[in-house]
Amino acid sequence: MAKNSSQVRAQNKKTLVKRIRSRWQLYLLLLLPLAWLIIFAYVPMGGLVIAFKKYNVRQGIWGSEWVGLKNFEKFFKSVKFPVVMRNTLTISLYSLVVTFPIPIIFALLLNAMPGRRYKKVIQTVTYIPYFISTVVMVGLIFQVLDYRNGLWGSLFSLFTGKTAPNILANGKLFKHIYVWSAVWQTTGYSAIIYIAALAGVDQSLHEAAMIDGASRFQRLLYIDVPSIKPTASIMLILAVGNIMNVGYEKVLLMQNDLNLNYSEIVSTYTYKIGLASGITDFSLSTAIGMFNSVINFTLLIIANTLSKKLSGSGIF
Template identity: 40%
Template sequence: MAKWNRLQTASNAAVSGTAPGGNICMEAAPKKTVWKKLWMNKSFYVMLLPVMAFYLVFKYLPIGGEIIAFKDYRFADGILGSDWVGLKHFRLLFGSVDFWHVLRNTLLLNVYSLVFGFPVPILLALMLNELRMEGFKRVIQNLLYIPHFISWAVLGGIVVALLSPSTGVVNIVLSKVFGIEPIYFMANSGWWPVAYTLSSIWKEAGWGTILYLAAMSSIDPQLYEAARMDGANKLRQIWHITLPGIRSTIAILLILRMGSMMDVGLEQTLALQNNSVLDVADVISTYVYRVGLQSMNYSYTTALGLFQSVIGLILVVSVNKIINLMGERGLW
């Protein structure tokens, strides 16, 4: 009898739209179509249009031009009318002594920037995160961010002036304080990569702290309180709480950094290089500028650009796989 009453109650509830406890059962809302969702969020998609247009025009449409790496491209004939030559330009590229020279310089400068430059924003972010005087912290952050907004045309002139053997502040200090003879930093093949790497760090290290500081702000403060109660000092808290908290951010930025290992900024190199240091300062970007634009050898330099892209893709995929094997979350 009791079982029959329970069944009857459930049946009445189903008919009347109420649950056995008296709650009204809401009917499932009809699913919204994709177009309705787009219309409801139209303002966000409108703001997204300029970004999509940028990547479409400057990133995706130029991919069609990669076909000229397999042709003898001539302005008069156009891309489709130029003669197909297959891998001719790749054979010329890999058989060129200049190519291997600029490839070596490019890789060395990127390795220097990766080894010495990549950890600097992390260290700066850790130090800024420990500052408790908000006003002083904002001043320091602004001073670190300023070089990022200065073009290399200006910043390169500042670097050259600072390192000048006659009037540069660095050589004056070395001479007056340490008694060292003036050093021609920008004309010395041994010192030029050092100046290049340090100037890159000076310009971008402060800006690179933004993502790390954002990641640190999401760490639960109770973890630090528990660590202090257990007697952990600042270094222990940084090692066991802060660094693990930003580990995923470090991994993603490392993967993205590996994608540009085959590229060196043209503006910085042109602003700092001179004929005395071309043996270490001539890189792929300057080589493409000289051979491709000035000598109008477009097919040859397009083959070089395609080679850069393929190697960059391989590096990104490989490092992402390694990061996943280490238990971290990569780009995919």
């Protein structure tokens, strides 16, 4: 039995070598992204040890004093901890609840439209905003919502004769501006994967349903929705696993002194602690980033486990 298993392993090894030799050009193309992944994703993970040390530039990573979990305790006991956690979870959950189902609904409605020309036009128009850079996007938000010269301020003054309230300085409105501007920017792009899944649906199913007298809504409900369910499950798992990673660039650009209590999130706080302020506490910022990654990983595992139990599909 052992001899047979060793023979099977040897045969599999020969087969693998033959495959690599026959497609060596493809494997050669993989070397560059593989090198990038190792250099910029795996090698820097050794620096996570800074989270457990009192990092000193002169002493280096390995020569710095070991302090254990003191950096984590410092973060948990700081007055900023409840603020940044509340803001991060509020914005993340709000964004997940809004931005996850809207592309699915948009893809289903677009797929149900009869005219192919109108489909392409609508898809292109909604797809373009995704390519607007974060800096330009925030600039557009400021221009539109400016309470004096922007579209919001001009319309408010036109209809009321008064100066519009400064909604960009209202911290309670920050999450709404952030999330709904993201809906406008990303819906068309996020819907592409669902449109592709709907394009693969066997048309004979729709034809059979039409013969049986099913309406367009019934076909959408019992054919289209089940067909994109596995794709939606995987996208939801990835979204839940990334729930703590709110895009800090956009948040950072939208922040001001008046909305800071509602806009300060884990990623922006980490950036300010580590680089942007006079504190430059690399150990604390690394500890905060590590805590954030552990939470994301835990949520990813939980979401994947629940998805496999409920729908039978997962990412691993």
